[in-house]
Amino acid sequence: MIFKTAKIVAFRTWGLLLTILGMGLMVLGTAGIVFWGQAGKIVAGIGLVVGLIAMMGSLGIYFWAGMLSTSVKQIECPECHKPTKMLGKTDRCMFCRTMLTTDLRQATITDDELEESQKLETQATPSSPAQPR
Numbered sequence: 735m736i737f738k739t740a741k742i743v744a745f746r747t748w749g750l751l752l753t754i755l756g757m758g759l760m761v762l763g764t765a766g767i768v769f770w771g772q773a774g775k776i777v778a779g780i781g782l783v784v785g786l787i788a789m790m791g792s793l794g795i796y797f798w799a800g801m802l803s804t805s806v807k808q809i810e811c812p813e814c815h816k817p818t819k820m821l822g823k824t825d826r827c828m829f830c831r832t833m834l835t836t837d838l839r840q841a842t843i844t845d846d847e848l849e850e851s852q853k854l855e856t857q858a859t860p861s862s863p864a865q866p867r
């Protein structure tokens with residue numbers, strides 16, 4: 735995991751970034767007309783279209799995150815005792831970013847050990863010899 739944060743928070747962050755990016759592109763595109771005149775209109779057109787798509791995308795992500803946050807389990811974090819929302823089998827607390835899991839096999843190990851075991855799993859699976867069933 736690149737961002738050590740709750741999944742819903744990560745979705746919202748991406749939505750916000752895309753909105754800013756889309757608005758920036760639309761503003762830059764419009765500014766192109768002022769600076770380059772006739773040639774700038776092409777730049778403005780591209781900027782407006784790409785900016786609009788980015789903003790539509792961010793709207794979709796926002797909407798999706800909103801839908802997800804209404805359907806996910808709300809639990810009390812065992813670390814900071816605040817109500818947090820959990821997405822999937824493992825997720826981080828929205829407040830203290832502790833790893834939470836409903837998977838019993840992962841419940842007794844620490845954050846670093848979890849990442850280590852996930853690394854080992856992905857490395858071992860393709861090359862491991864056939865195991866007796």
Ligand SMILES: [Zn+2]
Binds near residue numbers: 813815827831
């Ligand atoms: Zn917490």
